[in-house]
Amino acid sequence: MLKLYNSDLCPFAHRARLVVSAKSIEHDRIHIDLKNMPQWYRELSPNQSVPFIQHDEKSLPESLIIMQYLDEAFPGLKLTPEDAYGRAKMRLALDAIGSKLVTAISPAFRGPDFQLPADEELWSPLEASLDADGPFWLGAQLTLADLAAYPWFERWPLLQQRTGRALNLPPRLKRWLAAVSNLPAVLKEARSTEFYLEAMAQPAAR
Ligand SMILES: N[C@@H](CCC(=O)N[C@@H](CS)C(=O)NCC(=O)O)C(=O)O
Secondary structure, three states, X not given: OEEEEEOOOOHXXXXXXXXXXXXXXXXXXXXXXXXXXXXXXXXXXXXXXXXXXXXXXXXXXXXHHHHHHHHHHOOOOOOOOOOHHHHHHHHHHXXXXXXXXXXXXXXXXXXXXXXXXXXXXXXXXXXHHOOOOOOEOOEOOOOHHHHHHHHHHHOHXXXXXXXXXXXXXXXXXXXHHHHHHOOHHHHHHOOOHHHHHHHHHOOOOO
16 A cells, blocks of 8 residues: 655645546555654655655655656556657756746745745746646646646745735636646645645644
8 A cells, every 4th residue: 555654734745645536546645844853754764854745665755756657657647748858848847846836935834034926937937848738737638747837836825924015917827727737637736825834833743
């Protein structure tokens, strides 16, 4: 049985939760308290971070690696394009999501003093990476790129509270977010803004 070590607060772990839900993968989900990480988990997980999976005798850290492994190793909905060009486009999209979205906004979750890039600077490279017809990142097929990007959008209200910046998306991103937000797996794994605000307000135990 697959074991997924998770914190609902963590956007990287959210990526793995979205894949297990989209593919209906039976698994044990183990909650890790990030504010008081247990010693046994520090010893188990090589990066001392979530997400982390164990599957039979195998184990893997790193959300993007986990997403790709789960999609390849388990049956059900395929979240990776069948053709080589589609897969190459998905890797490009994952790269843009990491370098243009996650890198740009993650520091704002950690501290109150961080300035978000201006809307144009933040969204233009992502808008350009989205398929013109949509509704998903690469077009008609839902792929790992969609599930890799979504967790940061669900947490935007936290940033809005800290920075005063509303989510002001250009058209393709707006259409993309509407489509992804309504997927059954996304709805199933969604946590409320109150959940994020309360969890972030609690002080760390260490
Ligand atoms: N590159 C990693 C990042 C994972 C990560 O940063 N996880 C955070 C929580 S969101 C974590 O576990 N940090 C360890 C800690 O808080 O001690 C991935 O993609 O999985």
